[in-house]
Amino acid sequence: MSTQSAAAPAKSTQLGWRTPLVILICGCLIGSLGFGPRAALGLFLTPMSHAYGWGRDVFGLALAIQVLVWGTVTPFAGAIADRFGSFVVLAVGSVLYCAGLVLMAYSSTPGMLDVSAGVLTGLGIGATSFTLVIASFSKLMPPEWRALSFGLGTAAGSFGQFLFSPLAVGFIAWFGWQHALVVLGVIALFIMPFAAAVRTPPMDTVAGPGVVQKQSLLQALAEAFGHRSYVLLVIGFFTCGFQLLFITVHLPAYLVDRGLSVDAGAWTIGAIGLFNIVGSITAGWLMERMPKRYLLSVLYTLRSLAVLVFILMPVTTTSAIAFGGFMGLLWLSTVPPTSALVALMFGTRWMATLFGFAFFSHQVGGFLGVWLGGFLFERTGSYDLIWWLSIALGIASAIINLPIIEKPVVRPRVASA
Numbered sequence: 001m002s003t004q005s006a007a008a009p010a011k012s013t014q015l016g017w018r019t020p021l022v023i024l025i026c027g028c029l030i031g032s033l034g035f036g037p038r039a040a041l042g043l044f045l046t047p048m049s050h051a052y053g054w055g056r057d058v059f060g061l062a063l064a065i066q067v068l069v070w071g072t073v074t075p076f077a078g079a080i081a082d083r084f085g086s087f088v089v090l091a092v093g094s095v096l097y098c099a100g101l102v103l104m105a106y107s108s109t110p111g112m113l114d115v116s117a118g119v120l121t122g123l124g125i126g127a128t129s130f131t132l133v134i135a136s137f138s139k140l141m142p143p144e145w146r147a148l149s150f151g152l153g154t155a156a157g158s159f160g161q162f163l164f165s166p167l168a169v170g171f172i173a174w175f176g177w178q179h180a181l182v183v184l185g186v187i188a189l190f191i192m193p194f195a196a197a198v199r200t201p202p203m204d205t206v207a208g209p210g211v212v213q214k215q216s217l218l219q220a221l222a223e224a225f226g227h228r229s230y231v232l233l234v235i236g237f238f239t240c241g242f243q244l245l246f247i248t249v250h251l252p253a254y255l256v257d258r259g260l261s262v263d264a265g266a267w268t269i270g271a272i273g274l275f276n277i278v279g280s281i282t283a284g285w286l287m288e289r290m291p292k293r294y295l296l297s298v299l300y301t302l303r304s305l306a307v308l309v310f311i312l313m314p315v316t317t318t319s320a321i322a323f324g325g326f327m328g329l330l331w332l333s334t335v336p337p338t339s340a341l342v343a344l345m346f347g348t349r350w351m352a353t354l355f356g357f358a359f360f361s362h363q364v365g366g367f368l369g370v371w372l373g374g375f376l377f378e379r380t381g382s383y384d385l386i387w388w389l390s391i392a393l394g395i396a397s398a399i400i401n402l403p404i405i406e407k408p409v410v411r412p413r414v415a416s417a
Contacts (some may be wrong), residue, residue, distance in 0.1 A: 026197035027133040028156035034128040037184040042249040047177040060374020062113040064367045069122025071363020077127045078352030085202045090195035093127025101185030105178040134339050135352035136198040150336040151284020161273030171267045220350040228269035229404040234358045236363035239397035240334045245366030248375040258315040268324035275328025281332035292337035293404040303330050304394030311387045322337025357394045
């Protein structure tokens with residue numbers, strides 16, 4: 001008891017000016033700036049495709065590559081942040097993010113688009129991902145702040161989506177789509193100063209009363225992937241990415257196909273971001289009051305129902321925005337319970353890494369959602385197949401999450417020196 005009480009003041013002194021509120025605010029700003037421009041990229045599908053005479057599969061492939069690179073780099077960025085601290089990862093990521101968006105503005109061939117919008121932007125997003133912010137919260141925040149910070153950190157990404165979707169439409173109207181991308185790239189650089197507040201120390205260790213636990217990266221990975229509940233969590237998170245990334249990239253074009261304006265797509269994506277602020281915070285609150293596996297199961301079930309109702313109803317501006325609002329309540333609400341389960345099972349020592357591998361599964365799903373959306377549309381002239389696949393995957397994930405066991409892994413106890 002005395003050891004714990006002594007550790008708290010020591011940690012507080014080490015953080016200095018970085019109070020929990022400062023860390024929370026700066027982390028949320030990183031989440032907004034990191035997720036906002038990326039969420040608005042679907043709005044560039046139509047003008048870029050028209051400018052260069054591309055089919056939607058060209059733009060869809062580039063963003064699918066981005067999603068896959070984003071997911072691939074996230075666990076490695078997490079491992080570097082866990083080992084050496086988060087600041088350098090976030091700072092380098094902001095530069096790569098900016099470079100990718102600026103180069104995307106001048107990508108006149110599919111290959112250039114794959115490199116800029118796909119590889120460079122994907123690297124930047126992966127290294128500035130809210131997964132790193134949530135991992136930093138888990139390490140820096142007092143226990144009583146964690147559930148709230150997980151919910152608010154996730155909600156901040158949604159606020160960025162709400163803010164940047166109409167902003168991107170305005171930028172395109174005012175400056176043209178090329179200069180709009182340059183502006184978004186410059187905005188991504190503002191992640192760097194906020195990263196100083198959420199920097200984590202290198203080689204963070206996990207300790208409990210009278211216990212010292214030291215674990216290498218390889219040991220952490222072997223433990224996690226040998227744990228049935230973690231594997232189920234990772235598999236279930238695949239669906240989240242499939243649904244979210246397909247909708248983010250292809251919903252604006254889907255609405256235009258149904259006779260709605262470009263503005264309707266922007267406001268629908270914006271509504272998703274706005275309502276997800278409520279949904280993510282609510283998820284953070286609910287996960288302290290009910291089993292997290294049940295919460296995840298309910299969220300995936302409700303998503304499938306929402307998609308089913310949307311595709312069976314006539315598509316109007318009102319129905320699209322209503323769909324966006326309801327999906328927003330469920331959008332990133334899976335992140336707080338998923339990240340909390342990882343921290344509960346394995347502690348915070350390798351949190352960024354292990355949550356990063358879960359997020360990789362999310363992004364593999366996103367890659368398939370984005371790529372298949374464009375691929376199937378070009379071959380069938382419709383998004384119907386991908387909508388139905390999204391429903392089926394949601395039901396599957398609702399079932400997959402139910403057997404998860406919510407308790408820490410059992411490790412050998414090592415007496416402290």
